[in-house]
Amino acid sequence: MKPADLVRRSAAYLEAHGVESPRATAEALLMHYLGTDRAGLYARTDGLDARTAKLYGRALCQRCSGTPLQYLTGEQRFMELSLSVVPGVFVPRPETERLVEVALESIAAIPAPLVVDVGTGTGAVALAIKGSRPEARVLATDVSEAAVTLAAQNSARHGLNVAVHQGDLLSPLPADLRGRLDLLVSNPPYVTREEYETLPEEVRAEPYEALVGGTQVHERLVELAPAWLVPDGWLVVEIGADQGALVQALFEARLDQVEVLLDLAGRDRVVRGRARAR
Ligand SMILES: C[S@@+](CC[C@H](N)C(=O)[O-])C[C@H]1O[C@@H](n2cnc3c(N)ncnc32)[C@H](O)[C@@H]1O
Structure with a gap:
């Protein structure tokens, strides 16, 4: 079967199993297993060899039973x-691009x-x-060993020098950085325990510690921020859409110029504030 026909059939299968964006999912999986882009996929007239067909079929099943697409393709686009x-x-997630925009604007x-x-x-x-x-030092x-290993691999893959340390919050950082940071940025785990129970299976396939934390x-x-930031240094964090007022109040107790910023959908998404003079 030509890949174009296979995409049509697989999309119908995925749709029947309630998978979102079934056609795009079928295309992404097939492009991954054929090692080609969309143009290459639709230009191809050969069918799949037996091994690729088996891998592709298994991935379709895994996607239907809640494995995130990105865990199957091994790739996710984030900004550039x-x-x-x-x-x-x-x-x-795409909404975290807003966190990066605010962070970059803060240190411009x-x-x-x-x-x-x-x-x-x-x-x-x-x-x-x-x-x-x-020119920034980043x-x-x-806390997760798997994350630290992967972040270091992504850093090497893109030739972007980021030093990755394993540990709780700021504890693994060199002590001589205390009081010197211009920007502390974080997308922490912020789903509540109650919300977690309502999340789709594919989201719950991600690590619990990366998702659940509330505020x-x-x-x-x-x-921690006042001791680690320079005076006027920024703390910029991502929040859940209903956490704006609560996180704003936490910030205002210790930081100045506190703002809650919205995402493209108009929901509270980022809070930032500046360290006070010591
Ligand atoms: C919501 S994920 C964000 C990951 C990444 N920054 C992003 O936006 O794609 C939260 C991350 O925080 C890590 N984490 C959770 N608690 C932590 C802690 N106490 N110290 C350091 N990292 C922590 C998790 O392992 C996870 O990788």
């Missing part, structure tokens, strides 16, 4: 970057800023910042 993704590490006037991304996952935020500000942390990590970051 193609990032490697593996099961066990959070898949970067600072020459060679010192930046730390907490809870880096694939390295998405840290690498996007380093890609836009090559470090990243994560606890925000609170801990606000407590």
Whole structure:
């Protein structure tokens, strides 16, 4: 069967199993297994060899039973970057691009800023910042060993020098960075336990520790930020759409110039604030 016909049949199968964007999913999986792009896929008239057909068929089944597409293709686009993704590490989301935009805007006037991304996952935020500000010194942390390994691989893949450290929040950072950071940025786990139970299966396929935290990590970051930031340095965090007022209040207790910023859909998405003079 030609790939174009196979896409049609597979899309119908995926749709029948309630998979979102069935045609795009079938195309992405087939492009992955054939090692081609969309033009190559539709130009091809040969059928699949037995091995590729088996791998593709298995991936369709896994997708139908809730495995995220990105865990099957091993790739996710984030801003200008193609990032490697593996099961066990959070898949970067498009809404986090807003976090990066606000972070970059916050440090736009600072020459060679010192930046730390907490809870880096694939390295998405840290690498996007380093890609836009090559002269910045960028470090990243994560508690997850799998995330730290993957972020380091993505850093090498793109030739973007980000130092990745394993540990809780800021604890693995060199101590001499205390009081010197221009920007502390984080997309922490912020889903509540109750929300977690209602998430689709494919989201619950991602690590629990990367998803669930409510506003606890925000609170801990606000407590740590004044000691690690330069005066006027920025703490910029992503939040859940209904966490704006709560995180704003946490920020206002310790930071100045606090703002809640919206995403493209008009929902609260990012909170930022600046360290006070010591
Ligand atoms: C929502 S994911 C964000 C990943 C990545 N920054 C992104 O936006 O794609 C949260 C990440 O924080 C990490 N994490 C959770 N608790 C942490 C902690 N106490 N210290 C450091 N990292 C933590 C998780 O392992 C996960 O990789």
